[in-house]
Amino acid sequence: MKYLWTSVLAAVMLLVTGCGDLAQPDNPQVEGGEVVVNFSPELMKKTLVSKGIVDENKTVFGYTAYKIPYTTTDEEGMEVAVSGMMVVPTGLPEVVTERIGLSLVSDDHGTIFANDEAPGVIGEKTSAPDGAAIILTALAGFVTLQPDYIGFGDSNDHYHPFVLKKSLANATVDFIAAAKQFASDNNIKLNDQLFLTGYSEGGYAALATLQKIEKEGGPQVTIAAPMSGPYAMNEMAMGVLSKPTLGVPSFMANVGYAYAKTYGKPLTDVINEPYASKLPALFDGSLTRTEIDPQLTTKTTGEDGLFNPLLVGSFFQDPDHWFKQAMLENDVHRWGPQTPVKLVHCIGDDVIPFAISQLAEGTMKAYHATDVSIVPVEIAITQDPGTAIRFGHAECGKYAYGVAAKIFGAARAAVFHY
Amino acid sequence: MKKSILLSMAASTILTAGAYKIPEQSLNGMALGAAYIAHTTDADTAYYNPANMSFLDPEVRYFETGITLAHLPSNTYAGMQVLPGPVMVPSAVASGESEVENIPIPYMHYVAPAMGRWRYGVSLVAPAGLTKRWKSPVQKLFAEEFTLKNVEFNPVLSYRVSDTLSIGGGLRAVYSEGKVYGDGTLIGVPIKREMEGDTVEFGYNLAVAWHPTDDVAVGVTYRSKIDLNEEGKANLYLSGIGRQFDASVSVPIPAALNIGISKTWNDKLTLEFVYERTFWSAYKTLDFEYGSPIQPALYDAFDKSKPKLWEDTNTYRLGLTYQYSDKLTLMTGYSYDESPVPEKHINYELPDSDAHIFSAGFKYKQTENLSWGAAILYDKKTSRKVNSAVTGGTGIIGEFSDGGAVLITAGLSYKF
Structure with a gap:
């Protein structure tokens, strides 16, 4: 009897032993x-x-x-x-x-x-x-x-x-x-x-x-x-920042995001809140353009616009402003x-x-x-x-x-x- | 891949009931074609009708083990195949044969002595299974290998309500492994799937046994549906380049209701009739799920849910047991088994059809305690003409023939 139950238990243990992993595909x-x-x-x-x-x-x-x-x-x-x-x-x-x-x-x-x-x-x-x-x-x-x-x-x-x-x-x-x-x-x-x-x-x-x-x-x-x-880039930026609205806000937001990071500037110097805080998540590679655009404004600048009005003003008025220089450099x-x-x-x-x-x-x-x-x-x-x-x-x-x-x-x- | 030794032995891959359910799980069960619900007499009572354990000798322990050797001849398909496009593959290319399979399937049953009105038992069986392997080019795309292996651990209890009535039931623990391989490269469709998964699932079974007279027995059993949610990995290839995904697919072992009645004459001859209703309509779709999006070009072939829409079936079983002498018992049976697979959704992984099942066997009492025996079962599948390519759609236009199964069981019973 003892042997019988030992056998049954052994069988049950075997039952719950799972498959191993399927080998990875045999690609060339x-x-x-x-x-x-x-x-x-x-x-x-x-x-x-x-x-x-x-x-x-x-x-x-x-x-x-x-x-x-x-x-x-x-x-x-x-x-x-x-x-x-x-x-x-x-x-x-x-x-x-x-x-x-x-x-x-x-x-x-x-x-x-x-x-x-x-x-x-x-x-x-x-x-x-x-x-x-x-x-x-x-x-x-x-x-x-x-x-x-x-x-x-x-x-x-x-x-x-x-x-x-x-x-x-x-x-x-x-x-x-x-x-x-x-x-x-x-x-x-x-x-x-x-x-x-x-x-x-x-x-x-x-x-x-x-x-x-x-x-x-x-x-x-x-x-x-x-x-x-x-x-x-300088002429492109001049053209875009001088218009009241942005056709595709994700493009310019990405320019602002990448340039602020590369040139070591606070993102809020370039992009207004609440958008500045959103950009790291929006540009982390998980979203497509059509998913990002609705989360941004199409208004170019101003208090409720995408770009900080101080940056836009300086870009047009101060030839030595870092953003102007960055555009020219690139x-x-x-x-x-x-x-x-x-x-x-x-x-x-x-x-x-x-x-x-x-x-x-x-x-x-x-x-x-x-x-x-x-x-x-x-x-x-x-x-x-x-x-x-x-x-x-x-x-x-x-x-x-x-x-x-x-x-x-x-x-x-x-x-x-x- | 690590393999369960037990499971490898119990490669339950036969088609002796409609689709992939296997009702024959003992020497008596095989010899009688599973016409064995009302009048059960050995350790396999634990599986076929646990309520009947109350009517076995209360002082005795019953043990039975054995092995079934299943020989599965090839299925033959003759006809055309319509692939997406639509592309009509002519019969010269689309016809083919599945592989012949030879598989050993062990089983074990035990019934303990009664404890007052209570009694327990346990079975270890392979309640369902399927394997189809095709090497012919068209069929290989759909079912290069389609295998479902199951082992069920089924502890049961019975309670004797009165001298003529008993009830019983138990827990069903099913370990299952699934394997789905498909490869279309031989017909210029450069896609391939390799999927393997496993699962442990649970269900229950209930039973009633009523012996209104000494020579008449009635049994009713119900086995619950168990969804086998196979989880594992899948390698999906497009033009020779593969990626691996987490993958799952669910296939049911359907619920089944059995009603049996037996009559015994002169303690020598017993005739039993069993009606079985199998609730295959639970199998509505074959839907593979992946942990992340698969290659878009493979979606239609490997991700899109495939309708199955199987139908509930009836099976009629007749079994005859003759006590030839004190030592020798002879048994035979016949069943008619309906296929649950509708024409519109039949495919190469299970080209099922209605079946006539013939069986016979014997049991020899070697000593007071030890008996042994053998049984054979022949499952003859009828040919089936199919036209599943609905207007403008894809599918099969042809005929499945051959197939079926021959099973031989050798069993050993011991009472102590």
Whole structure:
């Protein structure tokens, strides 16, 4: 009897012994990174055809995305562990992948607020192709590099230095170096072509990157095609702060937040309460723009406005005020690039006026730039200088990337004939 | 993965009742096709009708153990499959066969001596289970492996109300492991799921036994529904790249009501009829939950709730026991078992159909205390034509055939 109950108890103990953990997914192993997306050319084509993006006759390449951790330096000069996504086309002829090598496009992403919107995070969470890399890699056959920037991806606990040129350029230049090392470690053959692009904040970052490379030395850039960026921060700020209302309050609030942190100023010197106290939580990477905007006011300044009226007054009246100086310091158009620069911009841009690119072109030429020109997107895609088509800032992105891909493709074909 | 030794042995993966419930849990139960509710005579009384424990010899301890070997032939599917798109997969590609399974399933029952009007017992059984493994390309997407293993620890009590009436009941503690694997890569759908989970859940059972005369017995039992809320991990892959999620899914062991009546002639021949109502309508959806949002492209396949809308079923069982001699008892049974799975929601993880179940067995009394025996059960599933691809939708257009099960049980009883 005793034995019987011992047996029963033993059985019961066994009953409550749970399963162990299921082994982690057996993803392909690579050195120095992690595969987060892997679509064959056939699957990529099937996907794009099913979404009506291409037709059956279009050549489509495969899409393998690697999330690569690396380190960069923030505005304060501190090292930060960050991440980026490298998207490599597959299915190209062997002569390209084994002998000629693949051309690189560094693509800086536009303004985001939620960490889930960062390229590396999207790739990791969806396992699916997304965004500009579809155009640049799957359709145009470039290796696309997309740094998450400081503040997103692996550095989500760090504030994002929004439109601050030093750290954005650092994050991009360091990622280019990390990606080249990764390619070398994993037998991905690259050629010497390097193109720079990016949209909106990314356009700004791309031009900041070119400036850093030309000033400090670095990899040779073939062509830079920044798109719709706020290159002239001082003029942008003047335009925004002189209007009674803000179209998208989160953008300027983020500028105020990042600049106050970087320049060591109390946030309340820039942003009025109660908004100043809210910003750390609003910009912690958990919320999207559409979730943040309703929690801010669209009134630009005044007692109940977003910006401290003292700051706004000083910005316009005191040329030595720190905020004015910070804007000027972070302009990325007051220099003369020696690399060909194509300023891709939609004429109908309703957020970052086309005139900003016109201003950048004129200023850079005045600084003896060798080859700077504007590429109006609407004209580029219609081939009609008198076209009445206009695209707003949000709508413009996909067309702008197509235009940039054509510019880069022509430069690649001129050298490598593919 | 750590495994419970007991559970691995009790890979309860047979389909001898509609869907995945397993009513045959002893030598007598197997030989009689579970037509064994009113007239129960051994340690397995603790499981089949605990109220009847009051009518066993009060001085005696009853113990029974045994093992069932389940042989599950493959299911055959012949027909087409409509995938989202819609994409029609022709029968040359969509037809396939499931794997053959051979599984040992142990059991154990014990009834203690009476303590006045009270008596207790305990059973350790596998009350439900399912496994389907398909290697054919289309079926592999839905059920590369779909396994549900259960072990039930069932302590019971009986109370003798009068010389002819007894009531009983008990606690059901069920440990369950679930495994759901699916892989669409062979048909160009680059998605894959690997999920494993487990749980411990509780329920109860109630019983009444009435022996109005020496040769007539009536039994009524009720086993409560138990929701198996399997919790574990899932690896979800899109085009070869996977992520791991906390995951859960709930599958019920349905409630069941059994009513049995038996008549014995000359202490030699006993005929029992059992009506079983199984409340499968509790199984409304198959809904996988994840701890965080999954890859959007996998939502429809792996996250969207799948309607099941199963139906309550009736099972009719007839069992015949013949006392051939002092030492040898012969048994046989027949059951007709309805499938709870509606045509619209049938799938490869459980291509169920109505069944005719035939069984036979014997028990040999080796000594006054020790008996042994064997039984065999043949579960013949009827073929089932299916058209679940409603207008513009996805689903199956074809026929399931074969399948069923052959079970062989060897048991040992000891009284002391």
